[in-house]
Amino acid sequence: MPLTRPDLDTIPRYVAGKNPSDVARESGVAEAVKLASNEVPYGPLPGVVEAVADAVSNTHRYPDPAVVALRNRLGERYDVAPDRIVSGCGSVALAEHIVRAAVLPGDEVVYSWRSFEAYPIITTSCGATSVQVPNTGAHAHDLDAMADAVTERTKVAFVCTPNNPTGTAVHADDLERFLDRVGPDVLVVIDEAYREFVRDPEVPDGLAAAKGRPNVVVLRTLSKAWGLAGIRVGWLAADPSVADAIRKVVTPFSVNHVAQAAALAALDAEDEMNRRVDLVVDERTRVVNAVRELRTDVPDTQANFLWLPLGDDAAEFAAGCEKRGVIVRPFAGDGVRVTIGTPAENDLFLRAAGDLL
Numbered sequence: 256m257p258l259t260r261p262d263l264d265t266i267p268r269y270v271a272g273k274n275p276s277d278v279a280r281e282s283g284v285a286e287a288v289k290l291a292s293n294e295v296p297y298g299p300l301p302g303v304v305e306a307v308a309d310a311v312s313n314t315h316r317y318p319d320p321a322v323v324a325l326r327n328r329l330g331e332r333y334d335v336a337p338d339r340i341v342s343g344c345g346s347v348a349l350a351e352h353i354v355r356a357a358v359l360p361g362d363e364v365v366y367s368w369r370s371f372e373a374y375p376i377i378t379t380s381c382g383a384t385s386v387q388v389p390n391t392g393a394h395a396h397d398l399d400a401m402a403d404a405v406t407e408r409t410k411v412a413f414v415c416t417p418n419n420p421t422g423t424a425v426h427a428d429d430l431e432r433f434l435d436r437v438g439p440d441v442l443v444v445i446d447e448a449y450r451e452f453v454r455d456p457e458v459p460d461g462l463a464a465a466k467g468r469p470n471v472v473v474l475r476t477l478s479k480a481w482g483l484a485g486i487r488v489g490w491l492a493a494d495p496s497v498a499d500a501i502r503k504v505v506t507p508f509s510v511n512h513v514a515q516a517a518a519l520a521a522l523d524a525e526d527e528m529n530r531r532v533d534l535v536v537d538e539r540t541r542v543v544n545a546v547r548e549l550r551t552d553v554p555d556t557q558a559n560f561l562w563l564p565l566g567d568d569a570a571e572f573a574a575g576c577e578k579r580g581v582i583v584r585p586f587a588g589d590g591v592r593v594t595i596g597t598p599a600e601n602d603l604f605l606r607a608a609g610d611l612l
């Protein structure tokens with residue numbers, strides 16, 4: 256008899272970006288750059304290192320389990336009542352808490368595919384069934400097909416906008432129609448991990464789209480634009496009753512003391528965050544334009560990465576990049592996601608792409 260659930264064999268493994276020193280050693284290059292995990296390349300925001308250093312003196316005490324100061328701060332910044340906010344150990348943990356709070360065995364979770372690779376892992380591990388709706392030919396969510404896929408067993412639908420890994424974002428009228436069609440009995444999670452990089456005015460702010468819709472949950476993170484990927488803080492905004500239910504399944508004390516302090520300091524540095532995001536967005540335009548000289552099928556991206564729909568050539572392209580000291584993220588048989596880095600890092604990628612495409 257297996258000691259753990261046999262159905263876990265069907266769960267794909269979460270694959271993280273490779274370590275630059277390992278790749279440099281394997282490829283025989285002096286240094287490798289990592290453009291594989293959608294991080295912003297400019298280091299911690301001002302004030303974060305000091306806040307972490309201060310917080311470390313209190314590590315023998317448990318953190319505030321209700322994360323009150325951070326929820327109040329986020330509430331002020333985003334005009335959301337703090338009782339609607341839940342904070343978690345990264346937004347990926349919150350995505351799992353949402354599903355855990357919503358599904359019973361056999362219930363269904365609808366999402367676009369390809370999308371964030373944690374969705375199938377979370378769905379299966381919570382005992383629910385994944386209903387994957389193929390992206391359109393333009394690598395975007397097919398919201399009408401997703402609404403068609405909703406049944407009486409559907410408890411959660413994820414809308415990932417901008418979508419990881421394709422970078423496409425949903426437009427306001429399409430989202431409104433989707434929410435109208437799905438109705439009030441399905442929790443719709445608008446996963447906006449890359450919201451700060453959006454420049455297309457047609458792309459709605461999920462927090463605004465959620466107004467007056469108690470079934471809509473908005474998921475945000477401090478990992479990407481705010482530069483705290485290694486500290487692990489995410490948050491969600493939901494109807495107070497939904498937020499309360501989710502809090503019941505959150506692992507106690509999951510946002511540690513150091514992380515709460517770092518998040519508050521990062522939020523104090525919003526001007527600098529915006530400046531860095533602007534640099535990334537400028538570089539995104541430059542890199543996408545340059546890559547489109549090589550391939551015309553790169554979709555528009557509103558995130559800090561771009562998608563190369565290379566199909567069966569994905570793994571080979573990624574291996575070729577690694578040989579040239581650039582770590583990108585292949586999705587075998589489908590495509591390659593490339594994070595926008597510093598101008599020098601992007602130049603290195605463009606040189607590799609020029610050789611390989």
Ligand code: PMP
Pocket residue numbers: 293344345346347348371415418419446448475476477478484487488489
């Ligand atoms: N949602 C999406 C769409 C993501 O791409 C990611 C990170 N890859 C997350 C959520 C989770 O981010 P974190 O747990 O670092 O907040």
